[in-house]
Amino acid sequence: MLPLPPIRYLAPKRLRDALELLEQGGRGRTAPDGDGAQRRGPVLPIAGGTDLVPNLKHRLLDVELLVDLTRIEEPHLRGVREVAGHLHVGALTSLAAAAADPLLRQRHPTLAGAYRQIGSPQLRNMGTVGGNLCLDTRCTYFNQTAFWRAALGHCLKRKGTTCHVVPGARGCVAACSSDGAALLTALGAEARVEGVAGDRWIPVESLLQSEGRRHLALLPGELVTELRVPAAPPGRRAAYEKLRMREAIDFPVLSVAAVADLAPGGACRSLRVVVSALSARPRVVTGLGDLVEGRPLDDAALERVAAQAYRQCHPLANMTADPAWRRAMVPVLVRRALRRAMEAR
Amino acid sequence: MKESVRFVVNGDPVEVLVEPGATLLECLRQDLGLTGSKQGCDKGDCGACTVLLDGRAVLACLVLARSVEGRRVTTVEGLAEAGRLHPLQEAFDTQGAAQCGFCTPGMLMSACALIEENDQPSRQDVREALSGNLCRCTGYTKILDAVVKAAGEVHQARAAPKGGGKP
Amino acid sequence: MTGRRPVGPAGPGPGSGEGAAFSVIGKRNRKVDGRRKVTGQSIFTDDLQPARLLHGKILRSPHAHARIRSIDTRRAAAHPGVHAVITGRDLPVAYGIIPWTRDEYPLAIDKVLYVGDGVAAVAADDERTAEAALALIEIDYQVLPAVLTVEDALAHPENQVNTFSAKGNVSKQVRLTFGDVEGGLAGAEVVVEDTWFHAGSTHAAIEPHCAVGDLGADGILTVHSSTQVPHYLHRELSRVLELPIDRIRVIQPAVGGGFGGKSEPFDLEFAVAKLSCLTGRPVKILYTREEVFAAHRGRHPMLMTYQVGARRDGMLTAVKARILIDGGAHSSFGLVTTYYSGQLLGAPYRLPAYEFDSTRVFTNKPSCGPKRGHGSVQPRFAFECALDMLAERVALDPIELRRRNVLGADTRTVNEFRVTSNGFLECLAGVERASGWKEKFRQLPFGRGVGVAGSTYISGTNYPIYPNEMPQSAVQLKVDRSGRVTVFAGVSDIGQGCDSVLAYIVAEELGVALDSIRVVTADTDLTPVDLGAYSSRITFMAGNAAIAACAGVKRRIQDAMAQAWSVPPGQVRLADGFATAPGTPSHAVPIAEAFQAAEARFGTLGGVGSYNTPKDVHGSYRGATIGASPAYSFSAHVAEVEVDDQTGQVRVKKIWVAHDCGRALNPMLVEGQMEGSAAMGFGEALFEEQPYDERGLHRGPSLLDYPLATTLDTPELESIIVESGDREGPYGAKEAGEGPLHPSIPAIANAIHDAVGVRLTRLPFLPPRVLAALETRRQAGLSWKGRR
Ligand SMILES: Cc1cc2nc3c(=O)[nH]c(=O)nc-3n(C[C@H](O)[C@H](O)[C@H](O)COP(=O)(O)OP(=O)(O)OC[C@H]3O[C@@H](n4cnc5c(N)ncnc54)[C@H](O)[C@@H]3O)c2cc1C
Ligand code: SF4
Ligand code: FES
Numbered sequence A: 001m002l003p004l005p006p007i008r009y010l011a012p013k014r015l016r017d018a019l020e021l022l023e024q025g026g027r028g029r030t031a032p033d034g035d036g037a038q039r040r041g042p043v044l045p046i047a048g049g050t051d052l053v054p055n056l057k058h059r060l061l062d063v064e065l066l067v068d069l070t071r072i073e074e075p076h077l078r079g080v081r082e083v084a085g086h087l088h089v090g091a092l093t094s095l096a097a098a099a100a101d102p103l104l105r106q107r108h109p110t111l112a113g114a115y116r117q118i119g120s121p122q123l124r125n126m127g128t129v130g131g132n133l134c135l136d137t138r139c140t141y142f143n144q145t146a147f148w149r150a151a152l153g154h155c156l157k158r159k160g161t162t163c164h165v166v167p168g169a170r171g172c173v174a175a176c177s178s179d180g181a182a183l184l185t186a187l188g189a190e191a192r193v194e195g196v197a198g199d200r201w202i203p204v205e206s207l208l209q210s211e212g213r214r215h216l217a218l219l220p221g222e223l224v225t226e227l228r229v230p231a232a233p234p235g236r237r238a239a240y241e242k243l244r245m246r247e248a249i250d251f252p253v254l255s256v257a258a259v260a261d262l263a264p265g266g267a268c269r270s271l272r273v274v275v276s277a278l279s280a281r282p283r284v285v286t287g288l289g290d291l292v293e294g295r296p297l298d299d300a301a302l303e304r305v306a307a308q309a310y311r312q313c314h315p316l317a318n319m320t321a322d323p324a325w326r327r328a329m330v331p332v333l334v335r336r337a338l339r340r341a342m343e344a345r
Numbered sequence B: 001m002k003e004s005v006r007f008v009v010n011g012d013p014v015e016v017l018v019e020p021g022a023t024l025l026e027c028l029r030q031d032l033g034l035t036g037s038k039q040g041c042d043k044g045d046c047g048a049c050t051v052l053l054d055g056r057a058v059l060a061c062l063v064l065a066r067s068v069e070g071r072r073v074t075t076v077e078g079l080a081e082a083g084r085l086h087p088l089q090e091a092f093d094t095q096g097a098a099q100c101g102f103c104t105p106g107m108l109m110s111a112c113a114l115i116e117e118n119d120q121p122s123r124q125d126v127r128e129a130l131s132g133n134l135c136r137c138t139g140y141t142k143i144l145d146a147v148v149k150a151a152g153e154v155h156q157a158r159a160a161p162k163g164g165g166k167p
Numbered sequence C: 001m002t003g004r005r006p007v008g009p010a011g012p013g014p015g016s017g018e019g020a021a022f023s024v025i026g027k028r029n030r031k032v033d034g035r036r037k038v039t040g041q042s043i044f045t046d047d048l049q050p051a052r053l054l055h056g057k058i059l060r061s062p063h064a065h066a067r068i069r070s071i072d073t074r075r076a077a078a079h080p081g082v083h084a085v086i087t088g089r090d091l092p093v094a095y096g097i098i099p100w101t102r103d104e105y106p107l108a109i110d111k112v113l114y115v116g117d118g119v120a121a122v123a124a125d126d127e128r129t130a131e132a133a134l135a136l137i138e139i140d141y142q143v144l145p146a147v148l149t150v151e152d153a154l155a156h157p158e159n160q161v162n163t164f165s166a167k168g169n170v171s172k173q174v175r176l177t178f179g180d181v182e183g184g185l186a187g188a189e190v191v192v193e194d195t196w197f198h199a200g201s202t203h204a205a206i207e208p209h210c211a212v213g214d215l216g217a218d219g220i221l222t223v224h225s226s227t228q229v230p231h232y233l234h235r236e237l238s239r240v241l242e243l244p245i246d247r248i249r250v251i252q253p254a255v256g257g258g259f260g261g262k263s264e265p266f267d268l269e270f271a272v273a274k275l276s277c278l279t280g281r282p283v284k285i286l287y288t289r290e291e292v293f294a295a296h297r298g299r300h301p302m303l304m305t306y307q308v309g310a311r312r313d314g315m316l317t318a319v320k321a322r323i324l325i326d327g328g329a330h331s332s333f334g335l336v337t338t339y340y341s342g343q344l345l346g347a348p349y350r351l352p353a354y355e356f357d358s359t360r361v362f363t364n365k366p367s368c369g370p371k372r373g374h375g376s377v378q379p380r381f382a383f384e385c386a387l388d389m390l391a392e393r394v395a396l397d398p399i400e401l402r403r404r405n406v407l408g409a410d411t412r413t414v415n416e417f418r419v420t421s422n423g424f425l426e427c428l429a430g431v432e433r434a435s436g437w438k439e440k441f442r443q444l445p446f447g448r449g450v451g452v453a454g455s456t457y458i459s460g461t462n463y464p465i466y467p468n469e470m471p472q473s474a475v476q477l478k479v480d481r482s483g484r485v486t487v488f489a490g491v492s493d494i495g496q497g498c499d500s501v502l503a504y505i506v507a508e509e510l511g512v513a514l515d516s517i518r519v520v521t522a523d524t525d526l527t528p529v530d531l532g533a534y535s536s537r538i539t540f541m542a543g544n545a546a547i548a549a550c551a552g553v554k555r556r557i558q559d560a561m562a563q564a565w566s567v568p569p570g571q572v573r574l575a576d577g578f579a580t581a582p583g584t585p586s587h588a589v590p591i592a593e594a595f596q597a598a599e600a601r602f603g604t605l606g607g608v609g610s611y612n613t614p615k616d617v618h619g620s621y622r623g624a625t626i627g628a629s630p631a632y633s634f635s636a637h638v639a640e641v642e643v644d645d646q647t648g649q650v651r652v653k654k655i656w657v658a659h660d661c662g663r664a665l666n667p668m669l670v671e672g673q674m675e676g677s678a679a680m681g682f683g684e685a686l687f688e689e690q691p692y693d694e695r696g697l698h699r700g701p702s703l704l705d706y707p708l709a710t711t712l713d714t715p716e717l718e719s720i721i722v723e724s725g726d727r728e729g730p731y732g733a734k735e736a737g738e739g740p741l742h743p744s745i746p747a748i749a750n751a752i753h754d755a756v757g758v759r760l761t762r763l764p765f766l767p768p769r770v771l772a773a774l775e776t777r778r779q780a781g782l783s784w785k786g787r788r
């Protein structure tokens, strides 16, 4: 058995209560308890727990109090709705529910498909869309038991002073391993962030940060409560390619999301390609406008985009899968994603 | 400090005192003596601990016991009704789908969740539904056979007029 | 989809029903423990929760190689909730599964030999407390240079890993030559030579190891363990704990998969025993998944160079092998492994001359041991790939090449093993036909291909691990006037179904309905000795013992009924729950009445039977006994693959698995073994690898990082049972549990070659390796199936 550390657990029904608990914890203040006892320590939100529980069992983070979000009753945290043409997905929506949601499947089939490729059926029943976006970064030197990490020597991400992936690095380059993150970035989705102090929408692209230790631009005590995926214009073509060892369970060792918007004649109006499972933040491939805009996405264009992605993406040894091979797979996946996107609909 | 959690397991309401850090799997196995659910990794990688939570397959090793307050848990012990094996259990037994039997409870629960939703699954549907349950003994062939067979029986029973057919 | 294609009449073999129809044997019967398994009622070791149970944990070394300067357990012992703490000094007797190589301690004494080596153990109120107490144990280590590769181990004998070793870091070396190898190679018209590497693999049974020790007030120590060798565990517990063996009882509850990973004693069994002796309370230790990886005893990495000589017509002339074996920290079964790496290649082909030179070395990594297909899966991979290369060189269909070289039945191998029944030709024909080989080989488009491979395996080892003349297996029967028969046997059911096989045999022999049979196994207080679940021995050996045990009982029942009916005893038939005298319809009574008649006449009914191997089945050279078996199984597979030449990913679409098991006592169970074996080989071919870093740390000791194939990865498997009927097997049966693993790997390798024209020599066939091989081919400007 891998026992969890001693914790306290609360499951508030109101978002406000959850935010207050988190805010107090975030400031290192006393987290109140039913028995009125005074305790100190980190307070963390838990949704499906499929990321947090293994991480706690591995002793990857300190926690004093877990705030279970799944009892929160505010409706905007659950389900898929359409508001002014945009799709809103509540953070507590399970991956399985999102993958099967008729509205999501109709408007953004690629996103529903990406959710369907996550983990296993059980993990998709438990895991949430919000938890998936906030998924901690992963690293082969970090996502291990306490015994293992002690045997190796601790790293920057916790307790240590060096990075085993990039010795001498100042930051942590653990990989963004969320299948949702890359595609949401490519789709230009936004996240609603709520805290005691207020409520804001920020693009997923800026929510996700490049430092593996703090990969979310959230203030202490803030939660992601919903996602907004902007309406797809006519002529939308999208695809998601996930490279992994096994056909189920495994996290991506590389992933590519491609979203193209075509003019009625077939010329490309805009193209976004996002490559992930590199380091902490999904990589938005830049400089594509000049390469493809105003032109059809033909084989030659695909090659230009693939080459551009290859130049910009450098997988690291933060997972056991060979980084040189993963790099070689960047253009392969980009081509496949674009082809698949062009074939869709 | 232990805290109380109340939920329904296999139809029976229970109240258990658990550590806040106890998982549902620990609670089932150690506190309730329901040792049918197995532990193969204790961190979400193998599926041996699969149980149904409000009818959906989940990994009991990743569920906090406290979080199932008021909810409905079904374990392998709850599959047979009044001593009569569930068609899935019967099919696992007659098709040779259980070798060592350690993955079997988890497999059965995943398969049960599938059949509840879709009693005419293709072999590929079954593969998908069981893709989070590792088996080291069988190569899965006989497990897939058994689920397809059981689904067929459940489908027939459901299609049959009330009172006829097996449950 | 499964097909069953028996060839010819199954040979006689011991057991009744010669020529007659069987009632139970050969039928798709339920397993005796099936209904318990599907309801969660089967009790596995971790399901035991005796009153007053304490929980133990083992402190493990973070270093691959270090001297222990001192251990201070005082703070741990004083921790609230801790009941006992032990270290290596509390169990100072060296043990080892092979009596000649006792080179490990339950807990390290002076030196730790790998990351994860146990150094101390704690018993506490619960696991959390035990874990907290471990953190309070202070150990002063002097770190030593870690020896992590075979090359390093041989180059630096002064950095000795295992101090029991007589010779630097060499664990065992075997060199055997049969026939004129040099002449055979010199005279060959074609010689294929290459080097292959099998990276090793681990069992990864889904049930982690678990043991519960309980010293009773009567002074009897009971150890429940998830072992597959209760008898050997029993002996070693007695030796190490220095307790008389009759004071110890070993019970094996249901075991959640073994595959060889539970076939020797482990630290947890000694620890729970000792901790229970110290506390007077039951103590349980359950390994974490990470500890299972440290316990290992899995497949040895082997670096293998083969020279295979042949004539233009494909007839083999000589085979020469040089094999380097990475053994890890201890000997384990390594002496046997080293022999097996060469000795088990003598079939299914006729080798006119053969030599192997195998060296096993110690390294500072978890110890390797026997995994399903012990010692012979790696050489089989190399050799069957070499045969494929040879077929290409002499322009023969690879199935035809194999056919030409078949060894045949009732003969001896080049290394003098006696071979009895042999259904290898039928296996080849079976997969050739079922797979549509002739339409596929070299004819599928680029990227798709088929490959074939064959193999053989033992049905039990001819000799026990410790030399003795006693039976290898025994069965005791209690025959009850209620019509019930209880079968007592030492066998270990680890999922393969041997408890059921015994029930089928006894039901067949005594005419009892299956539901009237109870099987009591693997409890050293209750059951006669069987050596355990290894080397695919149980069906053959315990099966014969069961038939023997039934014989006397059956005769008495027949005599009693013969007297009652005034017919000759030979006319009394026991079958399907009745005693009858065929031809006289009035002569039919329920079997219970027949039992009662026999009990009235002869007194309480019961029987014992045992099995021991014939001794004339091998040569007389040194080592000739190792690898000898009373009978050999044969297998052939065809695999069909799809290779993505952009990513290097390989998908195996289907494997056709043909296996000569002698006779299928229950075809459903035989198919289960064939499918499970083929799937396990498939996983080794594509996914499984255990990389260690430069400090000897396993890079991914979890079921996430060590990827077991899921339902979505595993190919479709089609079983073709071949029944050659062995004259010494029970009803003609041989083994089915290990043989059908072997051909999976080379069949896949050969199929990859057929698909894209590259020969992969290094396992596993991970996408980067496949892609690199394709790239090399491309750069050489070679084309395949019309593609560059
Ligand atoms: C074996 C295994 C395989 C997996 N495979 C994949 C895979 O292939 N692809 C993939 O993407 N994921 C995978 N996962 C990870 C995980 O299951 C999913 O990403 C899941 O969606 C996480 O959601 P959750 O609700 O369970 O997150 P939790 O574990 O509850 O939370 C994850 C993190 O986010 C924080 N958090 C949760 N909700 C919020 C919120 N609303 N606002 C702010 N912070 C929040 C938590 O504090 C925690 O740090 C796998 C996990 C396992 C164990
Ligand atoms: S990337 Fe470096 S710092 Fe981050 S988790 Fe991995 S080893 Fe630690
Ligand atoms: S024990 Fe829960 S997934 Fe393995």
Ligand code: FES
Residues within 6 Å of the ligand: B097, B098, B099, B100, B101, B102, B103, B104, B134, B135, B136, B137, B138, C206, C256, C257, C495
């Ligand atoms: S039957 Fe043994 S793990 Fe599935």
